[in-house]
Amino acid sequence: MRRFLLRLLAEGSPLYLLSALSMLAGCYTLSHALALQPGQTGKLLVLLAALGAYEALFVGLGLFLIVRRRLERDGRMLLLLEVLFLVDATLLGGETFSADFRTGVAVSVALLMLALVKVIVVVRMLDPGTVVSALAPALLPFSLIYLTPGAYVRLQELHLFGPRTVYGFWWLAGLAVVVQAMLARQAAAEKVDPAAGAFRRALAIALPVSLTVHLLAATWVQDVEFHVAYLGPMVLALGVARILLDVSWPGPRWRLALPAAAVFLSIGADADLTLSGAWAIPVSPLRLALLAAGFAYLEGYRLHRGRGFAWGAGLCLLAAASGHTVAAMASRVGWLWRAVTSGGRRVFPRTAEAWGVVAVVMAFVLLGLGAAASLVSGQGRPPEPRGRRPGERPA
Numbered sequence: 001m002r003r004f005l006l007r008l009l010a011e012g013s014p015l016y017l018l019s020a021l022s023m024l025a026g027c028y029t030l031s032h033a034l035a036l037q038p039g040q041t042g043k044l045l046v047l048l049a050a051l052g053a054y055e056a057l058f059v060g061l062g063l064f065l066i067v068r069r070r071l072e073r074d075g076r077m078l079l080l081l082e083v084l085f086l087v088d089a090t091l092l093g094g095e096t097f098s099a100d101f102r103t104g105v106a107v108s109v110a111l112l113m114l115a116l117v118k119v120i121v122v123v124r125m126l127d128p129g130t131v132v133s134a135l136a137p138a139l140l141p142f143s144l145i146y147l148t149p150g151a152y153v154r155l156q157e158l159h160l161f162g163p164r165t166v167y168g169f170w171w172l173a174g175l176a177v178v179v180q181a182m183l184a185r186q187a188a189a190e191k192v193d194p195a196a197g198a199f200r201r202a203l204a205i206a207l208p209v210s211l212t213v214h215l216l217a218a219t220w221v222q223d224v225e226f227h228v229a230y231l232g233p234m235v236l237a238l239g240v241a242r243i244l245l246d247v248s249w250p251g252p253r254w255r256l257a258l259p260a261a262a263v264f265l266s267i268g269a270d271a272d273l274t275l276s277g278a279w280a281i282p283v284s285p286l287r288l289a290l291l292a293a294g295f296a297y298l299e300g301y302r303l304h305r306g307r308g309f310a311w312g313a314g315l316c317l318l319a320a321a322s323g324h325t326v327a328a329m330a331s332r333v334g335w336l337w338r339a340v341t342s343g344g345r346r347v348f349p350r351t352a353e354a355w356g357v358v359a360v361v362m363a364f365v366l367l368g369l370g371a372a373a374s375l376v377s378g379q380g381r382p383p384e385p386r387g388r389r390p391g392e393r394p395a
Contacts, residue, residue, distance in 0.1 A: 016074070020081040023054055027090035041099045048092060048107065051085070052114065058082045059118055063125045066195050076195050079122060083202045086115050087145060087210035091217055094149025098221075101157075105150050112146040119203070126196035133187035134200050137180040141207040144169075144176055145214050152218050163227060163272045166219055167285065170230045173211045174237035180204065181241035188245070208238065229269035229285040236262035236292055243300040255300055256308050259293035263316065266290075267326060274324065282324040290320035 030047055062078030065071040093111050097104030116135065123134040148169060155161040184204060192200065212234055219226060239258025242250060250258075269285035276282060294316035301309035323329040 016077055016081060020058075020084065023051070024084070024090060027051060027092060031090070031092055031095055041096055041103050044092070044095055044099070045107070048111075051090065051092065055082060055085050055118070058085070059122060063122065067125060072195055076198055079195070079199050080202045082118070082122075083199070083206045086118060086203070087142075087206045088115075088214070089210065091214070093146050094214070094218065094221075097149050097153045101150070101153055104153070108146045108150055112142060115142055115146070122199055123196055126199070127193035130187070130190055130192055130196060130200075133183070133190060134196070134203075137183040137187075138203060138207060140176040140179055141173075141211055144173055145207070145210055148214060149218050149221075152222050156222060161222065161224070163224060163270070164275065166215075166224050167227070167230060167233075167273050170215060171233045171288075173215060174233035176211065177208050177234065177237035178240050178244075180207065181237075181244045185244045208234070227270055227273065229266045229273060232262040232266040232285060232289050233292075235265060236289060236296065239293075240296045240299070243296060243303065255304070256297075256306075256312060259296045259312070259316075263289045263293050282328075284324035286326070287320050287324045290316045294320060 027047065031044075058078055059082055062075045062082065065075030065078065067075075069075075088111070093108055094104070096107045116139070119135055119138060120131055123131050151169075152161065155165055212231075215230070216226075219230070236259055239255065239262065242258060243255045263286070266285040266289035274282055274284040294313050297309045297313035297316060300306065301313060319329060322332045
């Protein structure tokens, strides 16, 4: 037992993990034990101050071990664990709103600024040339993590809060993930320090997870009914991120699966989430998911040239145009079938002139389909150099 304890002390890393878990457990326990009432924020501010001091030690020790002592394993573990506190895994950022709105706004803005400063300090110490490319993708997700609880409270006071508002925030969170992936794609060619790269990858994973947890927690706190369709925008955003980024996990098959899963989650959406758009066109979660998935598949086809993306884009956009619910789509298809079967004779041309027009139109349609099939199906041979006879081998 003594040797085991000495080895733990020598390695250090397990103790850092236990320390972080202990701090998380303490924050969760105290946040529930305080049971804040309006106007009572003193104890919570003391807890936040203690957490801030702990994080400063965490970041400082991690950078010291990497930069000064060259102990990258231990220093990297400290910085990776710090990511949990950066993304507000303790869920303390929104607790102050339950006591006082103005105090909650001030504390949330301060926590947001401190989180961004910590990211800048870590990246600047490890890889100064990549500060902008590391910070830019995190701005919007960090802002939503720390400011969404206050926005929920304010909208509740203005009687503007409900299932549709919550659903809108989920789409905003999905947009943050897509922007994060787009900026990460632009910075993919940069040469990044290994420790800084590990920190940035951990942050890229932790931010969407924390966004999802914070939205779920804020919805539960405000006592709003949960709809499975809420998860659709985030799943779709992860699919778009996988289309944009060439990463080892999740695998390439998820490029097609995640947008389809988002559509599936939106099928049974409640009617309370449906809006009346322009020209009185119903805008339901299913129709939104189909449109977004269709454009995601189009982007996937542009980047990866796969038949599945082309089929997915066509089916999603066609389904979105057919109706806002499965029942509406079935009704539209049934109406079209009845129109063809009952009055189909009026659809087909009866004169030679009409048949000629149909033939000319079909010639253009078939030409376009043939061109699309050629581009999708195979790759042509490279062109022969000029001046060479057919079949002649190069000299």
